[in-house]
Amino acid sequence: MYQYDDYDRRIITERAQQFRGQVTRRLSGEITEEEFKPLRLQNGLYAQLHAYMLRVAVPYGLLSSTQVRKLADIARTYDKGYAHLTTRQNFQFNWPKLADVPTILDELATVEMHAVQTSGNCVRNITSDHFAGIAIDELEDPRPYCEIMRQWSTFHPEFAALPRKFKIAVTGTPGEDRTAVRFHDIGVRIVEKDGERGFEILVGGGMGRTPVIGVVIREFLPKRYLLSYLESILRVYNLFGRRDNKFKARIKILVTALGIAEFRRRVEEDWEASRTPELDLPDHEVARVAAFFQPPPYETLSASTTQLDGWALGKDREFGHWVRNNLVRHKVPGYSAVVVSVKVPGVPPGDISDTQLDAVAALADRYSFGEIVVTHTQNFVLPNVKTSDLPRLYADLVALDLGKANINKLTDVITCPGLDYCDLANARSIPLSLEIADRFDRIDYLSDVGDVSIKISGCINACGHHHVGNIGILGIDKRGEEWYQLMLGGSPGNDASIGTILGAALPQNGIIDAVETVITTYLAVRESSDERFIETVRRVGHEPFKRAVYGEALATGDAA
């Protein structure tokens, strides 16, 4: 993985020192909260519903075991013994004291981590495929380009005060999008054209109160122009994006208002006028950064999957389900990528304790060359596990309460912090996911239902990605009380679609019943067990589900 150079170290250390001074001045009253707020936000420090929250950047989700141990130590020393995995591959600490935050930033800097640009109207953490570098269907490892973009966008003076926040995702697997690339301000897809590798650039995607599927602005961009082209997109957005209304300030609004043809014309015009050689990416620079992402020293192992197949159908049914659900084929024979479920019944999705973090770091060292990846689905990936190590790893994970065989299943819910933590939320999200886990955590049932994504947001800002859930749940405020809208049909991948509302909002005590009704209806109307939930919804539409959920209420006029 990438190692900081002297420049990286210096700017991160200096930033932490600078923030220490700002905190001192706030605590002494020398500066007001109004003056301090933009300063703390630039360092990832939010004031949430009950406490400060510090968001730590995890570039493209990749962590070393050393970094995970440091995060565990911070959780133990400065927080309440746990951290939270976010839906953008970052970490959050929910309870730091203000006076401790500069010290936490110092601690993070010792392991080449920081919290800059995890908030504010700037280019945020760049996300990527959690199977980057090991995916069997990958065209090229996207991480070197993510890292190059990270360096380019960090403290970029021209883009430090954009109209709104700006999110970029990169995928190197054109055949299967695991990054929700079409729902980012800029999506970058590594593609091949006439034997040459380059990028397809998408723009104007996003969720939030106005969900939009990104559109292609350039079908093929030669690699060397990546940064100059992104600069032109950002420059046009910076110049023409709205600043009068924060709800209409994202680039998706500008692209929609102008139309992609006019937006493209302005970008291309700027690009032709401003492109200079110093922003070109020479091959040797790409190679220099790519050298940090070389494969670990894999052993030469058999490509046979007989053992895996045997385990999948073996006597140990729990292990078999885990092999089927939580493993992903690796491009190196004899290895697997293991998705570690951080969806533990009774625990908020994505919450992980300091002891679990330490243990995951130890497992990464023992089984996966010391690397861990955070997924945007609030789980971990151990990317390089030998097939022969899988039974021992599984036993270790079960002992840690991290052995659920539920990846991409009903209980693998994406959930924002919601009104339990978030200052912006209208309704709680976490209790719904806990109820889902409680009600549906039966492995045979999960297997029968198959792959289905539930995504829950506690407000329209959509941190829980509800728009792209096969089943999406949105918390709303109705006269001070929590209500929920139920949506069906969303998907974040290559088949991108935005879910649509099924019917009237439901009260908290009715929303999970409605989810169960939707699933029961799916099981009744699917053509076969091979037809996934999303395929059924697309085939039959909302009507059978709407009738099942609202039939009686509509008939009696009780729907809210």
Next chain:
Amino acid sequence: MPIANHWVVTGKFTDDASNTYRRTDGTWTNNLQDAGLLGDEASAKAFVAAVIANEQRQISDPYVIEVFAANGTIDPLTARERIRASGPTVRIRRPDSGLGR
């Protein structure tokens, strides 16, 4: 939903961003039940202005909430303020009472 019959001045302690409520004597508490009740919104807003002017070091982001107070109990009128007053409704690994003011 009950109708508001009192108002309370709230905000955050600057040092930990925990929620705080203004007592009748002008000191601050984490406990909503210890909050000073105000009989009209205008008085409460005047206190907020005073907090911004005079107590900005200790207290951040003051504002007014509506409550229903009866029989010695203060109830916020919204889910947000109820959760804000009582803390997350879900499991916390190592709960503590913060600075417990």
